[in-house]
Amino acid sequence: MGEGSVVGVGLIGFGTIGTGVVKVLAENADVISERLGFSLKLVRVADLDTETDRGVSLDGVVFDSNASGLIHDPAVDIVIELVGGYDIAKRFILEAISAGKHVVTANKALLALHGKEIFKAADAQGVDVLFEAAVGGGIPILRSLREGLAANHIQSVVGILNGTTNFVLTEMERCGEPFEVVLKRAQELGYAEADPTFDVDGIDAAHKLALLTGMAFGAELTFEDIPTEGIRNLAPIDMEIAGELGFRIKLLGIARAHRGAGGEERIEARIHPTMVPISSMLANVDAAMNAVEVRGDAVGPTLYYGAGAGEMPTASAVVADLMEIAREKQRGGAGPVSPLSYRPEALAQKSLVSLGEVRGRSYVRFSAVDRPGCLAGIAAALAEEGVGIESLVQRSTGAGLADVPVIVVTHPAEDHALRRALANIDASGAVTATSVALRIEEEL
């Protein structure tokens, strides 16, 4: 097609992000066509709710609740899926693919669980499925992994992948308030959902890490393979002591490639609250922002930072995907870059490094009973599992409180040894609550 031609876009799911996409397509139509040499035209929108006023104009756009009609509308070249969730979204995407339509989605949950099936269907049909908005919101992190760093053996991907939890952690540190109080405020401000489980328990971050791991290492991995721990157990005292020790606490997604002497590759992947050195770039990522650090064998450490969610940042990524697909569509087919960067035949299931094998220093907070011998018992239980103590501090506590915070920083130890020691201590009667352990990540 020459200039003046258009590529037709259909949008399924007219919520917050969908509204942002409509805004970007309208308000930035000039710069989009100055870059493409042709126009993107929103031709059809489908949503069950056709009543609510989203505050944007849909002049000349078909708007109804008929998603299937949208998918099969010949004026629609690219289908945007912003319904979310699993079943219906998957059905729409597969229906669009089988109708020969290209797809853009922000649905990390779906791709982390059913990505393989969806990418295979798209490959067979010769259509594109792009999903930049699924990880890191508006940050072009997936493009960077798929293409910008493609000459590297990726060594690690470490990121703050969830804005809600980063907001909660930043506020807990700033105000010294407990998790529940800050979560409630985050919900009032719209930073957290009414049911915050996906965010605060690390599940959303695990979805994203699964996608990043595929792109980084060519590993077929679903998010269910990733050991995941959220931020519910953290208390303001943890932030306070982290600061004294030169750390900040971030919920990190961590993935690393372990290459054995024989060339076999194993993948370490985990989500948990982590102590990061205060001088690291990741430590300075505040509020609802996201950042991902990627290390490659040639490029060394790199970092990508921006808004990880929100109407307009997410729409920025969706429309970038539309532009990439539209260019390829004008050339008559799908793009040449594989969705997970590696050619499908090069993707492989890879062995996982178990969490227990991960070696490092840890911070542990015990709620100790205030009586003689208690400290000695904790120290002995750690020693029994070969976990050395680098430092130990007993904090003073308010009058009348039974439990005394005891903070231990361990020498580097394998995780399973530490966990066994903690299980013994928690069962011993020396503590009044489950001990809280945070891994310290030095290499940032």
Added chain:
Amino acid sequence: MGEGSVVGVGLIGFGTIGTGVVKVLAENADVISERLGFSLKLVRVADLDTETDRGVSLDGVVFDSNASGLIHDPAVDIVIELVGGYDIAKRFILEAISAGKHVVTANKALLALHGKEIFKAADAQGVDVLFEAAVGGGIPILRSLREGLAANHIQSVVGILNGTTNFVLTEMERCGEPFEVVLKRAQELGYAEADPTFDVDGIDAAHKLALLTGMAFGAELTFEDIPTEGIRNLAPIDMEIAGELGFRIKLLGIARAHRGAGGEERIEARIHPTMVPISSMLANVDAAMNAVEVRGDAVGPTLYYGAGAGEMPTASAVVADLMEIAREKQRGGAGPVSPLSYRPEALAQKSLVSLGEVRGRSYVRFSAVDRPGCLAGIAAALAEEGVGIESLVQRSTGAGLADVPVIVVTHPAEDHALRRALANIDASGAVTATSVALRIEEEL
């Protein structure tokens, strides 16, 4: 071509970066072909020095000093230009383009001066010219601007674009040593060239900012349009006081779009040492690292960080470009993305905002004569130009020293007013050396 096919690569310029490219192509051949579905093969290398042992194997590769022979070798599909400089590099690139070869280069100086001519020739021949390594070394910042953020009106690009100067500034701050001492150490460590002019006077950063400005705003701009000030005038006391005021000093490239009420766009672009808030991401970019903050109207602030130079990081970017071109070559042509992101017909000369119009707070250090009335004279000269004083500190100085450091932080003022005041003060006999003024950048 199917699997097992190859794309042939020729390398002109076998220095540090060229050696890195040979290493990446050899050591990462597995991951490159797993991502491409075919191989990149280095078939020919040309350099005037065919004697020095670079410590890499060139088995099966033609290696001689015949660049023109390389360009016209039918086995060479893509020519990498790593000669540097202007005349010869330009001749090689234009010769390769006219021979129908795609080009990868890291030559920011050349592109910042002659990019328009080169891109036009490539467009006419239907070949690609990619140059990711020209800005930010291994950081995929150009790809991010060209594609990842393509749906945005870019509002600003602000970056630490030169690793040498960032290393020098970081060391001056860390050790409290003068510029000359730290520069000498940087030269010994290989972070600075024997002739450091291009780096320390901001010229290299201006080359890079010119390229970024084209991509961000579609502005045809050469680096000669960019007001440029280097770091030679800075003293350790500036770092020390910056810290006390909550800032760090970075050599920034700053470009912003100013959109008038009538829709006309003017571009502000400048290179100078700048006070940045210590809590900003850019303030935490240390040593020889680079980072670029890009703000878009949809995505908000984003940041890209990594090694801005060096053998392997730069090679990572060169090989990423080879991979992109090779994919397109397999499909029979040039890629669909314009080299400066905007279609050539959408690129336009845009008016520049003069430095004098730029409004903001500044830090000024006067070397005042230690006598009554001197402070009053400085204050009066500032007042005369309408520059308000937010704070003024007179530092104690060592015994026997004639000049007294006087530090002023101004209220927001237009730059030309401040400069007029400083010229008057410097000419007045109230100071013993030229005053040092640093703009404070708040919006980071």
